[in-house]
Amino acid sequence: MNAEVRSRLQELGLRVEVLADIRAQDHQVDALMKLTTRSGAARTYGVEIKQRMTAELATAVHFPPSPPPLLFATYLSEPVAERLRARGIDYVDAAGNAHLAWDDVLIDVRGRRKPAVLAGRASSRGAGAFGRAGLQVLFVLLSWPETAALPYRRLAEMSGVSLGTVKTVIDELTRAGYLYERGSERRLARGAELLDRWSEAYSITLEASLALGEFAAADLSWWRNAEAELLHSGVQVGGEAGASLIDPHLRPASLTLYANGLPARLIGRHRLARAENGGNVHVKSRFWQAPGPESWIVPSPLIYADLLASGDPRQREHGDRIRSGDDRLKRIDRT
Structure with a gap:
């Protein structure tokens, strides 16, 4: 248990009582902790320890619903803390900022400055697998779980990384309990936790590096009738546009396209104007190869991660909805 x-x-x-470690593992949190006030009011939290927490990540990060989450971070700025409070997530940081609320208990401390010496240590479960290249391998494994059994060379081709990176990722995931071997076959384990960690790391490490260009379109509806054209151009739909095909309640305000390079013919035909300060069409680099025929929509783990990485609470809600309704995401959660 982190002393800080x-x-x-x-x-x-x-009064702090740290419960047995095995119970923390069962709940997929860093610790289980019972807090008791001087008056005797008590609550058991699932503690999550994070080194870094931005406003976007505060919207994106997923916490297990039970037991109630308590976030600890090195420092939480007020914009970050505000988003956590809006989501009903209690927190405390190394500077002493805190918000804990249950029944008649309310502890609310704000305005403490960032400590000069950073404290706190993030969970180390398979941490090296969550670098940029490792995240590309993880995306392939989450999108097509059967690829866990493929030779390293094939996984490297599909994820666009080196053979050494694949070996490192597989070894670390196995040590962390996210992969297990049965005979000569490898399989994913703890899929729900792995998806949570991948989505969080994606928003911090990988997402920004994929940008190819920002464009503005007066009419965003053109893509709905352009499946054949998109496939012919090697372009796939992601983000909230892709999510709208899974969740009919969503009315997308932006379009995210994944491509091997800027699709100049598509951009010209649909009159997409270059937008210097951000537009409603985001073109990103496609960093993977599918094991079979491509769909015109990116795999749903990436759609889910893009919704969370947007930092938009509305998109976060839709992300939660597709996670409980999409077959691929449900299968991951059951792993």
Whole structure:
């Protein structure tokens, strides 16, 4: 249990009891902790320890619904804290900022400055697999779980990384319990947790590096009748446009296209104007190869991650909805 977490909570007048580690593993959190006030009011939290937390990540990051989450981070700025409060997520940071609310209990400390010496240590479960190249391998494994059994060379081709990177990722995922071997076959395990961690790391590490261009379109509806054209151009639909094909409640305000390079003919035909300060059409680099015929929509793990990475609470809600309704995402959660 992180000593900094315990110290900050005790400063707030709370009695801290860390529950058995095995129970924390069962709940897929860093620790299970019971907090008790001086008046005897108590609550058991699932503690999540994060080194870095931006406003976008505060909207995107997924927490298990039970037990109630308590986030600990090195420092939480007020915009970040505001988003966490809006989502009903309690928190405490190394500077002493905190928000805990249950029943008649309310602890609300704001305005503490970032500590000069950074404290706190993130969970180390398979951390090296969540670098940029590792995330590309993980995307392939999550999108097509059967590829876990493929030779390393084929996984490297599909994820666009080196053979050494694939070996490192597989080894680390196996040590962390996300992959297991049965005879000569490898299979994914703890898929729900792996999807959570991949989506979070994607928004921090990989998403920004994929940008190819930003464009503005007066009419965003053209893509709905352009399946053949998009496939012919090697372009796939993602983001909230892709999500709208899974969740009919969503009315997309933007279009995300994944391509091997800027699709100049498509851009010209549909009069997409270059937008310097961000537009409603985002063109990103496609970094993977599918094991079979391509669809005109990117795999749903990437759609889900793009919704969370947007930092838009509306898109976050739709992300949660497609996670509970999309067959591929449900299969990952059951792994």
